[in-house]
Amino acid sequence: MSAFGETFKDIVLRRIESDSLNLPSMPVAATKCASLLRNPATSQRQITAVLEGDPVLVAQLLRMANSAAYGGMAPSRTIDEALSRLGMQRLKTLIIEASAHKLFESKDPRIAASSQVVWRHSVAVALLSRDTASLILPAEGEVCYLAGLLHDVGKPVVAAMLLEAERKVAVGRNSTWIDSKEWAQTVSEYHRPVGTAIASKWNLAEPITKAIRDCTEFDPVDRLSAPNVVRFSNALAKVNGLAFGEVHDDEVAPVVMIGGSMLGIDDDVVQGLCKGLHDRVKEHFAS
8 A cells, every 4th residue: 555545544534533524415305305214104295395396306206217117107297106106115216326426426527537437337236236136135126226336435535535635735836646546546445434434424224334334345144135245246247347447357256256156146147137237237327
């Protein structure tokens, strides 16, 4: 680890410990909806009233309700129709996904380009996680989807911190900043504690938080778990060319093999999970 990496790590951990890290919040409407959805007594009318104040969220809700996944059904024209079609669990997924997607947007072209790659990888991991869950954890499909989608949620925040640091060291002098390889390594190495802090702030479910915090290691005790599904799916996405940074086959292939064994998934099923993955990711972005 470079001297810069050590210093940056110390800054990140110190800010998290002192609760001084500038973590992003959910949009107001999303926060209100998430709070309401935690109460089983909440009515659809209450949810609708909150959503009416966020046209962007409403547009995404209607787009999902009218997507190919619900093909053959008459288009939903109102919030109530869309909610009735999707259900509250899928709405919860939509709210968190929409909130997370905002973190991967940036006015800086370098961060925007890198974040787009990370988001595409995250979508691939989410889709693979949901499909894998359908085989071994059918009741946990949405949890696994969100865990896969958010496993790298700390990366754009770390990237923004690096941009802030770059601006500070570059003021008034012709200094050479870290190269692109070290930049990518720094983002990859230090995003997990930041992502875990975001999960805590957003009050995400423990399996999702655990997937963010412990995505690098399989849990041999809780074999059929969302974090293990995400770890396996993360490796599958990388094997299929959907990754951020360098990918070494000799490192990723054993993860797929171990994960498949732990989850009870054979090679034929792995091929089925990966079939058309790039097209499905494109469809997700187009929907």
